Structures are given as structure tokens and as C-alpha cells.
Amino acid sequence: MATFGNGRRVAIVAGVRTPFAKAGTAFKSLSAIDLGKLCVAELLQRTNLDGKEVQALVFGTVVPSVVEPNIAREVSLMPLLPKGVQSYTVSRACASANQAITDAADQIALGNLEVAIAGGSESLSNIPILHSKAMADTLVAASKAKTLPARLKIFARLRPKDFIPITPAIAEPTTGETMGQSAEKMAKLNSITREEQDHFALRSHRLAAAGTADGRLTAEIMPVYVPPKFETVLTSDNGIREDASYEALAALKPVFDRQYGSVTAGNSSPLTDGGACVLLMSEEKAKALGYTPLGIIKSYAYAALDPGEQLLQAPVLAAPVALKRAGLKLQDIDLVEMHEAFAAQVLSNLKGFESKYWAERAGFSEPVGEVDRAKLNVMGGSIAIGHPFGATGARITTTILNELRRRDGQFGLMTVCTAGGMGFAMVVERNQ
Numbered sequence: 001m002a003t004f005g006n007g008r009r010v011a012i013v014a015g016v017r018t019p020f021a022k023a024g025t026a027f028k029s030l031s032a033i034d035l036g037k038l039c040v041a042e043l044l045q046r047t048n049l050d051g052k053e054v055q056a057l058v059f060g061t062v063v064p065s066v067v068e069p070n071i072a073r074e075v076s077l078m079p080l081l082p083k084g085v086q087s088y089t090v091s092r093a094c095a096s097a098n099q100a101i102t103d104a105a106d107q108i109a110l111g112n113l114e115v116a117i118a119g120g121s122e123s124l125s126n127i128p129i130l131h132s133k134a135m136a137d138t139l140v141a142a143s144k145a146k147t148l149p150a151r152l153k154i155f156a157r158l159r160p161k162d163f164i165p166i167t168p169a170i171a172e173p174t175t176g177e178t179m180g181q182s183a184e185k186m187a188k189l190n191s192i193t194r195e196e197q198d199h200f201a202l203r204s205h206r207l208a209a210a211g212t213a214d215g216r217l218t219a220e221i222m223p224v225y226v227p228p229k230f231e232t233v234l235t236s237d238n239g240i241r242e243d244a245s246y247e248a249l250a251a252l253k254p255v256f257d258r259q260y261g262s263v264t265a266g267n268s269s270p271l272t273d274g275g276a277c278v279l280l281m282s283e284e285k286a287k288a289l290g291y292t293p294l295g296i297i298k299s300y301a302y303a304a305l306d307p308g309e310q311l312l313q314a315p316v317l318a319a320p321v322a323l324k325r326a327g328l329k330l331q332d333i334d335l336v337e338m339h340e341a342f343a344a345q346v347l348s349n350l351k352g353f354e355s356k357y358w359a360e361r362a363g364f365s366e367p368v369g370e371v372d373r374a375k376l377n378v379m380g381g382s383i384a385i386g387h388p389f390g391a392t393g394a395r396i397t398t399t400i401l402n403e404l405r406r407r408d409g410q411f412g413l414m415t416v417c418t419a420g421g422m423g424f425a426m427v428v429e430r431n432q
């Protein structure tokens with residue numbers, strides 16, 4: 001980033017997203033590609049940018065379509081964009097949109113690009129369901145059989161278990177542990193109580209409901225008229241509970257460790273559909289086109305740890321590096337946006353920021369420090385808003401920059417935890 005010695009700074013000009021809808025609800029008929037196209041078209045319209053200016057589109061998705069795996073290319077092949085737009089897909093689990101943004105930003109900083117769109121989308125309503133290996137082999141063999149009896153003979157080899165479909169699990173391939181089980185483990189290792197988790201989830205819903213009611217959150221959202229009839233419209237996130245209560249949260253049964261657990265459907269982020277994207281330009285190009293950017297990318301860092309350890313704790317290793325690269329301390333930061341995969345994860349990350357042990361693991365002698373709760377996820381987070389895996393990074397980037405402007409703040413820090421034990425942190429600076 002802007003550290004290549006050529007002095008080029010990368011501006012985030014604007015960001016927009018679809019509403020986030022719980023999987024299986026309003027957007028179940030839309031693919032991740034549809035959701036991506038919707039938000040990219042809206043971004044171009046809101047910024048009044050001629051699509052011919054866009055040189056690249058970088059997009060992330062976590063559970064890609066088996067038949068259309070390069071989501072970025074499919075999204076870019078829309079009437080508003082020229083066919084010459086370079087488009088490629090990135091994958092870094094729940095930080096995929098962040099990876100898209102930093103990839104595009106690096107190319108702009110290097111001088112290879114002037115204008116790019118980056119983001120991501122996800123449809124967890126439309127995850128691919130695969131045949132078992134035995135079934136797949138049988139189908140291939142049967143398609144090659146020359147006669148009907150030969151084909152029937154091949155099908156006769158199938159056993160009942162071969163008919164069981166394979167669905168992608170939200171589990172670590174190396175450990176077999178699901179995300180929820182990892183969150184349970186982190187709650188226990190970091191002494192995070194059920195009460196603390198439920199209070200954090202309640203806070204997420206209350207703040208998101210307030211941000212929706214007063215229009216701050218909806219400002220980043222486009223209305224989506226739902227095909228095929230276009231008779232219903234979704235204008236805000238449908239997982240936010242205005243009536244959320246501590247009592248209702250406390251009454252929910254643990255999902256991932258039914259006997260001794262504390263992680264519930266209420267204090268986890270829900271499975272969600274949605275898309276989000278941002279418009280990136282070199283500062284000079286933004287100026288030449290007459291834009292006042294939301295802000296610039298000051299620094300970023302990725303980190304990783306053993307997924308079998310504390311799967312969602314790597315933001316604690318990434319944040320101090322991003323702060324150091326920005327030449328800043330936590331006290332300089334006006335707003336903090338942390339992806340909320342689970343309340344147990346956010347609370348573990350917050351404890352980690354205060355811990356000397358984690359500071360030393362990140363290569364620092366002093367901890368990042370205590371995050372002022374008044375600056376943290378001020379319009380709620382993924383627990384209430386929802387978490388379409390590939391889109392969340394672009395949602396957080398847009399949210400923090402819009403809110404920095406409203407508060408007249410200068411610096412924002414965002415963090416995202418991901419599958420595979422990876423973490424991301426970025427510092428942005430509002431354009432003064």
C-alpha cells in the first residue's frame with residue numbers, strides 16, 4: 001500500500017450493498033452472481049461513473065458455484081461494464097471481500113490500475129449439493145454404457161449410502177471442527193461466559209436496529225426487488241430483531257455443545273445471502289474525475305495461526321501489525337469495526353488485544369490495548385446484520401467509512417476472522 005515509494009495513495013470512493021437476508025428467505029431465488037451484479041450496478045449508478053472507466057473487478061465468494069466458479073468474471077459481464085474489464089475471483093474465507101479490496105488496492109498503488117471495483121457476494125441459500133463419489137462414478141460409467149441392460153447393470157451396483165448427497169460443511173478440513181465448535185472452544189479457553197455472549201448479541205441487535213431506524217445503516221443499502229415477479233422489495237437487513245431481549249437470548253439452547261456449551265443461534269452470526277462492493281481509485285484519478293473519496297487505505301495486514309488452536313483468534317495477530325504499518329496506536333483510532341462471527345469470538349479477540357501473551361506472539365512487547373466499547377461496532381455487527389461470507393469485508397469497509405464521516409472522525413480500524421485460522425486488519429483514514 002502506498003509504501004511502494006511512488007507515493008500513490010488508494011482512495012475508497014464509495015461502497016454499497018444489498019440488504020442482507022437470512023438464508024432461505026427473501027433472496028433464496030438469487031445466486032451469488034445475481035447479488036454481485038445488483039450491488040455493482042448500484043455502485044456505478046450511485047457514483048454516476050461511466051463503466052468504461054472501470055479497469056478491473058475483483059470479487060470474493062466462499063462457496064462458489066461449481067458451474068460458474070469465476071464469480072468476478074460473471075459479475076463483470078454486465079451491460080454497464082465493458083467486456084475488457086479484468087476480472088478475477090479471490091478466496092480467503094470470510095475475509096474474501098477484504099482480499100479483493102487489498103488485491104485491487106495493491107494494483108492501484110503499484111500504478112497498474114487507476115479504477116477498480118472490489119467486493120464479494122454469497123448465497124448460502126444456493127450451496128452446491130454434490131453426489132457421492134460412488135454415485136458420480138456410476139453416472140459417468142452409465143453414460144458410457146452402450147445398451148440399456150448394461151446401463152441398468154451399472155446402476156444396480158449402487159448401495160443406499162451412495163445416494164446420500166454431500167453438502168459443504170462449515171468445518172475445518174484439517175481438524176473436522178465446525179466454526180461453532182471452535183467458538184465454543186474459544187469461549188472456554190478465554191473464560192467467556194454465556195451471559196457475556198448474550199449481552200454482546202443483544203447489543204448487536206439493538207445498535208443495528210437503531211442504525212436501521214435512523215437511516216445510517218440503510219444509507220449503505222440498495223433496495224432489491226426480488227425476481228421473478230418483482231412484487232416484493234427488501235430495503236433493510238431482515239435478521240435484525242428490533243424486539244431482541246436478553247431473556248429470549250438466554251432461553252436459547254446451545255447448538256454446538258448441547259450439554260456444556262454456551263454458543264447459541266442467538267449469539268452466532270446467521271447463515272446469510274447478500275452482496276457488497278466498493279469503488280477504488282488512485283487518489284489522483286478520483287480527483288481528476290471530481291470525486292471526494294470516503295477515505296484512503298492507510299495500511300493492512302493478514303495473519304494466520306494453527307486452525308486446531310483458536311480458529312478465530314488471528315485478528316489479534318493482524319491488528320497490531322496493521323496499526324504499526326499505519327504508524328498509529330489504538331488510542332488514535334476513532335472507530336473499530338470487528339466482524340462478529342460469534343459473540344464468543346469477538347469477546348475472545350477483545351481479550352486478546354489486551355493480552356501480553358498475544359502481543360508477544362504477534363511480535364510486540366505491548367498489547368494493542370482495550371477497545372473503547374463506545375467506538376466498537378456502533379451500528380451492530382454480523383450477529384444482527386448477517387454474514388454473507390464473501391460480502392462481509394466490503395460491508396464493514398463501507399460502514400466504517402460512512403460512520404467516520406458522520407462523526408467527523410479520522411481513523412478507523414477493522415478486523416475480520418476467518419476459517420483456516422486466518423485474520424485480517426485494515427486501517428482507513430477519512431479524507432479530510
Ligand SMILES: CC(C)(COP(=O)(O)OP(=O)(O)OC[C@H]1O[C@@H](n2cnc3c(N)ncnc32)[C@H](O)[C@@H]1OP(=O)(O)O)[C@@H](O)C(=O)NCCC(=O)NCCS
Binds near residue numbers: 244255264270341417
Ligand atoms: C447457529 C446456527 C446453526 C443456527 O441455525 P438455525 O437453527 O437455522 O437458526 P435460526 O435462525 O432458525 O434460529 C434457531 C432458533 O433460535 C431463535 N433465535 C435466533 N436468534 C434469536 C434471538 N436473537 N433472539 C431470540 N431467538 C432467537 C430463532 O427464532 C429460532 O427459533 P425457532 O426454532 O423457535 O424458530 C447457524 O446460524 C450457524 O451455523 N451459524 C454460524 C455460521 C458460521 O459458522 N459462520 C461462520 C463464521 S465466520
